[in-house]
Amino acid sequence: MNFSEFIKIYATHPNYKSPTGNRLHARSWQTEAPLRMLLNNLDREVAENPEELVVYGGTGQAARNPEALLQIIKCLLQLDEHHSLLIQSGKAVGIVRTHPEAPRVFIANSNLVPAWATWEHFEKLKAEGLMMYGQMTAGSWIYIGSQGILQGTFETFAACGEKYFKGDLKHKLIVSGGLGGMGGAQPLAATMAGATFLGVDVDAERIKKRLSSRYLDHICYTYPEAKAMILNAKEMGIAISVGLVADIGDTLEQLLMDGIVPDVVTDQTSAHDPLYGYVPNNLTLNEARLLRKNDPDKYRELSLKSMARHVGFMLELQRQGSVVFDYGNNLREMARQGGEKNAFGFNGFIPEFIRPLFCDGKGPFRWVALSGDPEDIRVTDHALMEAFPENLQMIKWLKNAEERVEFQGLPARICWLGIGEREKAGVLFNNLVKEGKVKGPIIIGRDHLDCGSVASPNRETEKMIDGSDAVSDWPLLNLMANTGGGATWVSFHHGGGVGMGYSQHAGMVVLADGTARAEACIRRVLFNDPAMGIFRHNDAGYEDARENMKRFNLTFR
Ligand code: NAD
Helix, strand or coil: CCHHHHHHHHEECCEECCCCCCCCCCCCHHHHHHHHHHHHHHCCCCCCEHHHCEEECCCEECCCCHHHHHHHHHHHHHCCCCEEEEEECCEEEEEEECCCCCCCEEEEECCCCHHHCCHHHHHHHHHCCCCCCCCCCCCCCCCCCCHHHHHHHHHHHHHHHHHHCCCCCCCCEEEEECCCCCHHHHHHHHHHCCCEEEEEECCHHHHHHHHHCCCCCEEECCHHHHHHHHHHHHHHCCCCEEEEECCHHHHHHHHHHCCCCCCEEEECCCCCCCCCCCCCCCCCHHHHHHHHHHCHHHHHHHHHHHHHHHHHHHHHHHHCCCEECECCCCHHHHHHHCCCCCHHHCCEHHHHHHHHHHHCCCEEEEEEECCCCHHHHHHHHHHHHHHCCCCHHHHHHHHHHHHHCCCCCCCEEEEEECCCHHHHHHHHHHHHHHCCCCCCCEEEEECCCCCCCEECCCCCCCCCCCCCCCCCHHHHHHHHHHHHHCCCEEEEEECCCCCCCCCEEEEEEEEECCCHHHHHHHHHHHHHHHHHHHHHHHHHCCHHHHHHHHHCCCCCC
């Protein structure tokens, strides 16, 4: 198939789709894999807004513009195993001489010199066509739809249940804002954990998308209707989810006026971006669109003020007894800028629930069947259950996921695994490909939100015990370790999750194509990558990480 035929079938803007099956379009699986994942990120089933090349997380893009995207596709179709492609904020800028075990693609997205790292400066560069926002897995081509955050959200709600409700979320109500790409995982995660859930989003279309993917049970257009439904479900102990079309601040205010104190309150609106993400209170979506275009400064001001008001209600609910936590969108910082002096009066979810997992090198391991055949994921799920019979939590998750998770785009699975486990799983998948038990190669990656790949003082590295929250040497070391280890593509981004100026983070993806070369790369990368989390937390002084240094033979000899 020549280039123009390929584009016609798989990449005619804005209709993108990954090829499936076992036939190569690029020159090897090492370049076919990033090509398929790039197109998969933009698939209408996967991406929130393919017209703008936006995958998730506010404005997180997979490529800078349609022309840049075509150029990347062209390069990937031609690239051999002795060269690697350089991507600068979503645009191909060069090809360098490398070798077969080197990464085939090096990606740098949204990076700015620290003193210039603001949304304002970034937006200026973006308007001039010089940059794009890569979020975490959007610009690094390893987004897998809402499932990508589903297990993490499930673990977080379950951990919250353990910590505050004796392990039982039945008869408990969780309220949150934002049902977008990531936030859309909340309703399913909450009901899987046994809770009743109310999710509030200003955009009815976003809520409908969650209904059609079966992540959400009901949509309501008025507060009284939603209130009746959730109060009844909470009373009866029924784990259902309701999506209400409204402003989250207004809904929290109404709950307070009605004397309803949810058991848990959190938020996943795109608060990290006060201009293109969060929608200010009292504006319709259309009014917001117009204001954003005509008076961005005014929009930003209203947005920050609305977030201050929103967080004010969260703090009041906390005072009245709700468990309140920040869910990784930098809402507290934006509310602080909007005038809420006590914005950091509640904790982020990492110090609350996740840090002990990071000390074990655990994080959001994920894999995708490049064949496009859902049966391949079923085979990997079952192989994992057999290989880790002692990991009952993982088995429960995989069974639940098999039953309840609809695939978006290429079939994929997420499963939090730790050091040792990830290498074992990776080798297992490579063997399944080698033995022909799956119909095509599998790629293995993770979110940048991982144990040793991110510096983000309001999120992953909030309240480190040695105060090293803002030290970003760690994600750079992670990038170098994964490049040296032979990941198939690597990335370094700025601003993911929490916005410009607030985070730096690294990503990696490694291919399992059944070859001995792939096994060698997998063994190095999937061991070193979680080991970085143990190094980072050991260095900070966490006792569990210190124990893991000894257990996994990571101490200096
Ligand atoms: P998204 O842009 O796809 O969705 C955000 C949603 O918020 C949209 O549907 C929007 O309509 C809604 N919204 C905006 N203002 C609102 C308001 N005032 N009231 C009600 N709804 C409102 O973003 P996403 O991918 O779902 O990510 C959500 C946030 O979570 C982002 O800030 C992202 O950076 C962050 N994030 C968190 C994690 C995590 O692990 N916790 C991971 C990735 C991203």
